[in-house]
Amino acid sequence: MRIAVLKGVKNFVIEEASIPSLEVDEVLMRVKACGICTSELYLWNGKIKDAAFPLYLGHEPSGVVEDAGRKVNGLNIGDHVTFLSETGCFAEYAKAKKGNIVKIADNIPFEEALGEPVACAVNGIRRSNIQFGDNVVVIGCGFMGLLLIQLASLRGPSRILAVDINDERLKLAADLGADLTVNPREIDAIKYVKSVTNRRGADVVIEATGEQAPLSMATEMVRIRGRLVIFGYHVGEPRLINMQMWNWKGLDVINAHEREPEVYMEGMQIGMMLLSKGKIKLKNLITHKYPLEEINNAFNDVNMKIGGLIKAVVAP
Numbered sequence: 401m402r403i404a405v406l407k408g409v410k411n412f413v414i415e416e417a418s419i420p421s422l423e424v425d426e427v428l429m430r431v432k433a434c435g436i437c438t439s440e441l442y443l444w445n446g447k448i449k450d451a452a453f454p455l456y457l458g459h460e461p462s463g464v465v466e467d468a469g470r471k472v473n474g475l476n477i478g479d480h481v482t483f484l485s486e487t488g489c490f491a492e493y494a495k496a497k498k499g500n501i502v503k504i505a506d507n508i509p510f511e512e513a514l515g516e517p518v519a520c521a522v523n524g525i526r527r528s529n530i531q532f533g534d535n536v537v538v539i540g541c542g543f544m545g546l547l548l549i550q551l552a553s554l555r556g557p558s559r560i561l562a563v564d565i566n567d568e569r570l571k572l573a574a575d576l577g578a579d580l581t582v583n584p585r586e587i588d589a590i591k592y593v594k595s596v597t598n599r600r601g602a603d604v605v606i607e608a609t610g611e612q613a614p615l616s617m618a619t620e621m622v623r624i625r626g627r628l629v630i631f632g633y634h635v636g637e638p639r640l641i642n643m644q645m646w647n648w649k650g651l652d653v654i655n656a657h658e659r660e661p662e663v664y665m666e667g668m669q670i671g672m673m674l675l676s677k678g679k680i681k682l683k684n685l686i687t688h689k690y691p692l693e694e695i696n697n698a699f700n701d702v703n704m705k706i707g708g709l710i711k712a713v714v715a716p
């Protein structure tokens with residue numbers, strides 16, 4: 401089979417490899433689509449230093465069951481699935497433990513059935529504990545932010561306010577459930593949040609950028625005893641936080657990155673259920689699709705944030 405191997409910074413090479421062999425409790429999938437994640441971008445572009453090349457990336461797959469070990473039941477050859485993989489999924493085939501696989505309806509396009517990032521977003525919202533009537537701010541309207549907005553709106557908030565510096569993305573945010581949108585390059589977003597919450601600040605602020613400035617902004621926007629949810633993936637230099645303000649406001653600060661495998665899979669089940677019921681929509685978020693051979697171009701486009709790109713997938 402063909403597999404993309406990251407040999408160094410900005411250097412994927414397509415290699416020939418043998419199809420993964422199965423343990424008794426493992427399942428082999430033909431990979432149909434695999435999302436490109438920001439965490440992988442930082443390995444490709446060198447923002448994460450000292451990466452141990454070669455790397456086998458691709459952890460947001462969907463595909464078709466091709467074969468299964470003898471202790472696997474409840475899955476059939478030909479089933480459409482999404483999964484947490486044991487192997488890199490920028491490849492024609494990948495394998496997973498039987499417990500790390502979620503079946504998807506046949507009518508869901510593979511490029512939308514990205515169980516892993518959807519699970520992250522579902523679990524982030526579960527951790528955020530949004531209550532009926534809450535004022536919610538989501539900072540960052542990339543793929544994750546736009547998913548978080550849709551999931552947050554299922555929790556019955558009184559208002560969702562989306563923040564981004566890109567007006568195109570803000571328009572998408574409004575289409576997907578944000579009641580208000582604000583571009584901090586145009587107006588003072590902190591003042592705006594205060595003005596629409598009777599000067600209290602928001603009940604829940606979700607930071608979905610992984611950058612310093614929005615993290616600082618989030619601290620200012622959240623109300624006394626509110627919840628500051630850090631969903632963004634923060635790499636590189638340690639962040640500066642206003643501990644005095646965290647302390648004085650008595651904030652609940654939630655690092656919403658899920659690490660517990662069982663919770664991860666629950667999130668994936670819930671996410672795929674919501675997708676099949678049409679409660680969340682990914683159609684307009686999956687904007688770019690590349691064959692395996694084009695993987696360096698795909699990462700380059702994600703790195704350059706080319707116009708209109710929300711989420712790119714590789715289709716091996």
Ligand SMILES: [Zn+2]
Nearest residue numbers: 437439460517
């Ligand atoms: Zn990811």
